Amino acid sequence: NAGVMQNPRHLVRRRGQEARLRCSPMKGHSHVYWYRQLPEEGLKFMVYLQKENIIDESGMPKERFSAEFPKEGPSILRIQQVVRGDSAAYFCASSPATGADTEAFFGQGTRLTVV
Amino acid sequence: AQKITQTQPGMFVQEKEAVTLDCTYDTSDPSYGLFWYKQPSSGEMIFLIYQGSYDQQNATEGRYSLNFQKARKSANLVISASQLGDSAMYFCAMREGDTGRRALTFGSGTRLQVQP
Numbered sequence: 001n002a003g004v005m006q007n008p009r010h011l012v013r014r015r016g017q018e019a020r021l022r023c024s025p026m027k028g029h030s031h032v033y034w035y036r037q038l039p040e041e042g043l044k045f046m047v048y049l050q051k052e053n054i055i056d057e058s059g060m061p062k063e064r065f066s067a068e069f070p071k072e073g074p075s076i077l078r079i080q081q082v083v084r085g086d087s088a089a090y091f092c093a094s095s096p097a098t099g100a101d102t103e104a105f106f107g108q109g110t111r112l113t114v115v
Numbered sequence: 116a117q118k119i120t121q122t123q124p125g126m127f128v129q130e131k132e133a134v135t136l137d138c139t140y141d142t143s144d145p146s147y148g149l150f151w152y153k154q155p156s157s158g159e160m161i162f163l164i165y166q167g168s169y170d171q172q173n174a175t176e177g178r179y180s181l182n183f184q185k186a187r188k189s190a191n192l193v194i195s196a197s198q199l200g201d202s203a204m205y206f207c208a209m210r211e212g213d214t215g216r217r218a219l220t221f222g223s224g225t226r227l228q229v230q231p
Contacts, residue, residue, distance in 0.1 A: 033218050042206055042221040043160075056218065091160060093219070103150070104210075104219055106160035 004029075004094050005074075006107035013114050019079040019086070021110045025094030032075045033104060034060075034067060037089040049075060082114045118142065119207055121222035128197045129230055135182070136192040136225045138207030146212030149190040150219065151181065154204040163205075166190055168212075197229045 005024040035043040045059040049069035069075040093104035128134040208219040
């Protein structure tokens with residue numbers, strides 16, 4: 001059973017380009033979370049999705065950022081017109097349920113660098 | 116208000132000694148879970164240990180144990196017999212159960228350096 005798979009591991013974009021980050025949850029997991037980690041900081045929640053639904057996007061910037069988790073295929077975090085401040089590590093986590101005792105399994109992260 | 120507070124930005128410990136990493140939390144939800152993750156320099160997030168709000172006993176996993184003091188709202192991580200490979204960032208996190216958001220809320224982390 002493969003873990004949470006994120007790709008690419010590293011992504012370099014010029015200012016103004018689009019960044020697409022992919023996350024395949026663990027098999028059987030229907031809950032996906034995206035987090036952003038700035039250098040030397042903790043992880044900040046961005047968005048929580050279940051299959052085809054956004055459940056909580058309270059941590060996601062209102063502009064330029066969007067996320068989806070289609071019925072088939074990976075979850076995608078999309079950042080349009082990237083700026084230098086978007087440079088960060090983006091982590092995806094998945095879980096099979098939402099109880100307080102449910103562990104979230106993390107992917108390796110995608111390190112986005114905007115030049 | 117901060118949900119998760121880690122007051123130690125950095126800690127040093129001698130190899131083979133024990134070390135305690137502090138974590139306090141704030142929630143009004145009676146059902147919650149507390150997690151510790153390790154992030155080595157390679158960047159991945161490694162789950163270490165979990166404590167549930169209704170658990171009567173402190174959680175233990177190998178050399179890791181969680182000193183859970185519910186009344187004080189603290190969930191400190193104790194690493195016994197430190198090894199050089201324990202050098203990493205350590206994050207405390209909370210998930211609120213019945214009424215709160217389902218995502219984990221993380222503290223700012225503690226950088227642990229194990230010295231030979």
